[in-house]
Amino acid sequence: MCRHLAHVGPTPVTLASLLTEPEHSLLVQSYAPSDMRGGGTVNADGFGAGWYVSELRGYSTEVRSHTEPVLYRRDDPMWTDASFLDVARGVETTALVAAVRSATVGMPVSTAACAPFRADGLLFSHNGVVRGWPDSMADLAATLPALDLLTLEAATDSALLWALVRARLSAGKDVADAVAGVVADTLAAAPGSRLNLLVGDGGQIVATAVDHALSYRTHPDGAVTVASEPLDPDPSWVPVPDGSLLVARPGGVHDPPSVAVSPL
Numbered sequence: 001m002c003r004h005l006a007h008v009g010p011t012p013v014t015l016a017s018l019l020t021e022p023e024h025s026l027l028v029q030s031y032a033p034s035d036m037r038g039g040g041t042v043n044a045d046g047f048g049a050g051w052y053v054s055e056l057r058g059y060s061t062e063v064r065s066h067t068e069p070v071l072y073r074r075d076d077p078m079w080t081d082a083s084f085l086d087v088a089r090g091v092e093t094t095a096l097v098a099a100v101r102s103a104t105v106g107m108p109v110s111t112a113a114c115a116p117f118r119a120d121g122l123l124f125s126h127n128g129v130v131r132g133w134p135d136s137m138a139d140l141a142a143t144l145p146a147l148d149l150l151t152l153e154a155a156t157d158s159a160l161l162w163a164l165v166r167a168r169l170s171a172g173k174d175v176a177d178a179v180a181g182v183v184a185d186t187l188a189a190a191p192g193s194r195l196n197l198l199v200g201d202g203g204q205i206v207a208t209a210v211d212h213a214l215s216y217r218t219h220p221d222g223a224v225t226v227a228s229e230p231l232d233p234d235p236s237w238v239p240v241p242d243g244s245l246l247v248a249r250p251g252g253v254h255d256p257p258s259v260a261v262s263p264l
């Protein structure tokens with residue numbers, strides 16, 4: 001099963017400080033994950049990182065008003081991309097979503113199948129599997145506009161889940177409601193699915209833990225990191241209870257903690 005991570009905070013941090021430098025970074029989790037559950041030993045079928053550009057000094061107004069996050073994806077293992085590992089040391093952001101992929105058997109290995117997926121200023125990742133896909137999802141897929149199905153980024157369960165989330169957002173739901181609705185509908189259609197979803201919009205993270213590992217950590221400045229596996233042995237990592245939806249914003253939502261966890 002893939003591993004993913006999201007971060008949101010008040011101050012910029014380097015991509016490397018989350019993705020490559022910690023002792024159990026996403027890079028380490030790509031070749032030595034410790035809590036895979038449900039199969040797979042490495043996450044070698046690609047990786048991706050999407051991050052929000054806080055400020056583009058010296059660019060044209062047109063570029064400055066660009067709100068889509070930057071996206072970097074490859075269908076090779078993260079550890080083989082020396083240039084990305086180097087660039088990560090020099091790129092700063094206040095918000096990112098990143099993932100390393102272990103393709104589910106029967107699903108394509110391609111860059112387009114690697115999370116995060118990006119649309120309308122959002123980044124999405126799915127860690128898990130939809131049982132019985134695609135047949136189990138036929139009825140839910142049929143609720144989507146034909147164009148959404150024809151333009152699915154990849155023939156994977158994750159790409160379909162992302163289309164379902166976006167359809168709910170288009171219908172006016174907020175991110176947390178859209179994600180919770182897709183998880184509930186998918187569990188009804190495909191019981192036993194593993195549905196750790198992650199959506200970032202630059203200002204908040206919405207994540208679910210459904211039959212898969214997930215933890216979060218609040219940093220002293222109010223930043224929050226959510227990850228499949230803790231990035232280090234720091235005792236401030238909190239495991240997210242199974243069957244939870246978590247909404248994280250910098251500085252916190254309520255007191256305590258700065259992350260609200262509610263049952264799905």
Ligand code: GLN
Nearest residue numbers: 001002102103104127128
């Ligand atoms: N099923 C998804 C895919 O194949 C996610 C895989 C995973 O979590 N290992 O891309």
